[in-house]
Amino acid sequence: MANRIKIxxxxxxxxxxAEKKRKTEFKSKRKFYLIVCxxxxxxxxxxxxxxxxxxxxxxxxxxxxxxxxxxxxxxIIEEAKILRKKYKEKYLRKIDNVWAIFDKDSFPxxxxxxxxxxxxxxxxxxxxAWTNEAFELWYLLxxxxxxxxxxREQYQKLIEKEINKAAKTTxxxxxxxxxEMFSLLKKFGNQGNAINNAKKLEExxxxxxxxxxxxxxxxxxxxxxxxxxxxKYVAQQQV
Numbered sequence: 491m492a493n494r495i496k497i498x499x500x501x502x503x504x505x506x507x508a509e510k511k512r513k514t515e516f517k518s519k520r521k522f523y524l525i526v527c528x529x530x531x532x533x534x535x536x537x538x539x540x541x542x543x544x545x546x547x548x549x550x551x552x553x554x555x556x557x558x559x560x561x562x563x564x565x566i567i568e569e570a571k572i573l574r575k576k577y578k579e580k581y582l583r584k585i586d587n588v589w590a591i592f593d594k595d596s597f598p599x600x601x602x603x604x605x606x607x608x609x610x611x612x613x614x615x616x617x618x619a620w621t622n623e624a625f626e627l628w629y630l631l632x633x634x635x636x637x638x639x640x641x642r643e644q645y646q647k648l649i650e651k652e653i654n655k656a657a658k659t660t661x662x663x664x665x666x667x668x669x670e671m672f673s674l675l676k677k678f679g680n681q682g683n684a685i686n687n688a689k690k691l692e693e694x695x696x697x698x699x700x701x702x703x704x705x706x707x708x709x710x711x712x713x714x715x716x717x718x719x720x721x722k723y724v725a726q727q728q729v
Contacts, residue, residue, distance in 0.1 A: 521586045521719075523554045524577055525712070526570040528592035531667035533625055534558035537591075539672030540716065548723045553581070554716075563597045566590050567608045570616050587617065589712050594622040595642065599701030606700050621707040622700065628709045629671065631687040632679025637694070639704040653678055685710045 527533035537556045541549070555577055561569045570590045577585050590609055594602050602620075609616040621627050626645040630636055633652040640648065649664045656678035675681070688710035695703045 519551065521552045522577070522581060522583065523552065523716075524570075524574060524585050524588045525554065525556045526566065526573055526588065526590050527556065527558045528561060528563065528566050528590075529625070530558040530560045532671075533591045535667065535669045536625075536672050539669070540713075543672070543676070544716070545720060545723060547727070548719050551723065552719055562601075563592050563595070563605050564601045566592045567605050567612065567616055567618075570609070571612065574616075584614075587715070588614070589617045589619050591619050591625070591709070591712075593620065593624045594701060594704070595624060599699075602701045603699065607698070617712070619707075619709045619712040620700065621709060622704045625707075625709070627705050627707050628684060628688070629675060629679070631684040631691075631707070632675045632681060633683070635687045635690060636705055637691065681713070685713060 525537050527537070534556050541554050541556065544552075557573055559566065559569050559573075567590055570588055574585050574588050590605075592605065602622075606618050606620055609618040623640065624642050624645055626649060627636065627640065629649055630640075630645070630652060633656065646664045646666075650662055653662045653664075653674060654660050662674075675684075688707050691703075691706045692708070692710075695706060700706075
């Protein structure tokens with residue numbers, strides 16, 4: 491029988507302290523994101539797919555929770571505050587960034603503007619990745635720069651037109667709550683173009699009458715932030 495090697499208790503204690511310190515430092519460096527969506531499926535499906543596309547190493551350093559509330563534009567910010575408190579209690583630490591995803595749609599201009607202002611003035615701030623008129627504008631910007639207002643009823647046909655053209659088919663039919671939109675946009679669209687097109691739209695407006703900023707979307711700001719996590723992770727791996 492082989493002799494067992496006895497490790498000194500002092501060494502074991504040092505190892506235990508070092509491991510505890512490593513876990514504590516890892517937890518303190520980890521960033522916690524909460525994405526609160528007005529819709530229950532369209533936006534959550536998109537961001538869940540985006541989350542899955544991030545490198546494993548990024549997800550080890552970043553906790554991203556996505557919650558589809560079904561709340562309207564008027565109450566989305568209050569719901570985000572409630573969920574921030576809920577997730578803070580769940581993780582026993584603060585949530586670093588909270589994003590509210592909502593659209594203008596047919597809601598009154600006053601409600602839309604108030605929601606954005608309420609998010610901006612919240613402490614801590616609730617970032618608003620809003621779209622005027624609907625989230626599907628973000629999809630379309632993957633293909634072309636649209637700078638004229640688009641009625642919500644036309645988004646479906648335009649998305650079908652763009653994807654069928656890129657895929658060289660006539661078979662694609664857009665379904666609002668489709669789970670595969672992120673993968674389709676990744677395959678046939680261009681996220682870099684969508685970000686640049688969204689920034690061009692943003693630069694057209696210089697006031698805070700957000701309901702009149704049509705078309706416009708701030709979704710690119712959240713996408714940029716999530717992409718930045720990947721870029722930082724990749725850079726660290728190359729050191």
